[in-house]
Amino acid sequence: MSSPSPSDPTSEANIRGVQTTSFRRSGSGDDLRRSVRLFRSFLTEQTDPVGFYSLIAEDAVTLISRHTGLDGLRVVDFGGGPGFYSEAFARHGAVSVVVDADRSEITSHRRHPLSVQALAEQSPIADGSMDLVFSSNLLEHVPDLAAVADQMARKVRPGGYVVLSYTAWLGPWGGHETSPWHYLGGHRAARRYERKHGHPPKNRFGESMYAASVAEGMRWARSTPGLELVEARPRYLPPWSRFLLRIPLLRELLSWNLWLVLRRL
Numbered sequence: 025m026s027s028p029s030p031s032d033p034t035s036e037a038n039i040r041g042v043q044t045t046s047f048r049r050s051g052s053g054d055d056l057r058r059s060v061r062l063f064r065s066f067l068t069e070q071t072d073p074v075g076f077y078s079l080i081a082e083d084a085v086t087l088i089s090r091h092t093g094l095d096g097l098r099v100v101d102f103g104g105g106p107g108f109y110s111e112a113f114a115r116h117g118a119v120s121v122v123v124d125a126d127r128s129e130i131t132s133h134r135r136h137p138l139s140v141q142a143l144a145e146q147s148p149i150a151d152g153s154m155d156l157v158f159s160s161n162l163l164e165h166v167p168d169l170a171a172v173a174d175q176m177a178r179k180v181r182p183g184g185y186v187v188l189s190y191t192a193w194l195g196p197w198g199g200h201e202t203s204p205w206h207y208l209g210g211h212r213a214a215r216r217y218e219r220k221h222g223h224p225p226k227n228r229f230g231e232s233m234y235a236a237s238v239a240e241g242m243r244w245a246r247s248t249p250g251l252e253l254v255e256a257r258p259r260y261l262p263p264w265s266r267f268l269l270r271i272p273l274l275r276e277l278l279s280w281n282l283w284l285v286l287r288r289l
């Protein structure tokens with residue numbers, strides 16, 4: 025394995041002004057195997073939720089640890105629900121607190137994370153108090169992605185990292201359990217789901233699930249004062265898929281999930 029130079033335009037996320045960091049590149053075979061493993065695990069979310077969430081949480085921590093060591097860090101995990109990510113952070117020596125709006129999400133799976141029940145946009149966490157602000161799959165559940173991202177990011181100290189990841193509406197899983205019918209419209213997909221299952225979907229379009237776009241996240245990441253964009257990529261795909269983020273419609277359709285790493289200046 026080589027450690028590519030940040031000046032090598034082929035080495036990292038060289039996406040329209042995105043700052044790059046130097047980290048070890050895994051082999052393309054490893055990257056492909058990782059993606060296959062992640063996508064296969066999605067099929068087991070219902071039958072083996074603990075295995076599934078533990079795997080994607082550990083994978084997320086691996087992606088983060090390419091930018092910063094985690095030992096001793098104070099982490100806030102917005103929308104962290106049952107705490108699988110907090111457990112993964114703890115395995116790497118960090119102390120993590122979950123901030124989640126829904127108590128029943130926090131207590132599901134009975135894992136008892138250190139937690140606060142609060143909205144991400146109104147949390148009692150002090151500004152500038154965290155080494156790492158993390159949020160996975162929360163931003164597609166709020167009506168104003170940029171406003172909530174702002175509120176989460178202000179909790180990080182100067183030099184600390186903000187890692188945000190969310191599901192793109194126009195991606196194959198954009199409608200969550202109503203997919204792929206969301207391509208015909210979110211409300212229509214919800215009606216179809218209810219007809220088929222006899223109850224409404226957990227994620228209700230326009231109420232608890234919104235049409236989050238990759239463009240919106242990229243715009244926020246590039247334009248927010250005081251934050252430097254360090255990495256942007258489709259989360260579950262191999263690193264070479266970063267080129268997708270340059271192509272307007274394709275990035276919405278194929279990225280699945282946007283992964284953003286930023287540093288507070």
Ligand SMILES: C[S@@+](CC[C@H](N)C(=O)[O-])C[C@H]1O[C@@H](n2cnc3c(N)ncnc32)[C@H](O)[C@@H]1O
Binds near residue numbers: 125142
């Ligand atoms: C799809 S789950 C994601 C759980 C976990 N982070 C993951 O990636 O698997 C979304 C979580 O965000 C929480 N949530 C949604 N909107 C929120 C908000 N405005 N503030 C805090 N938590 C919120 C929900 O209660 C839920 O636990």
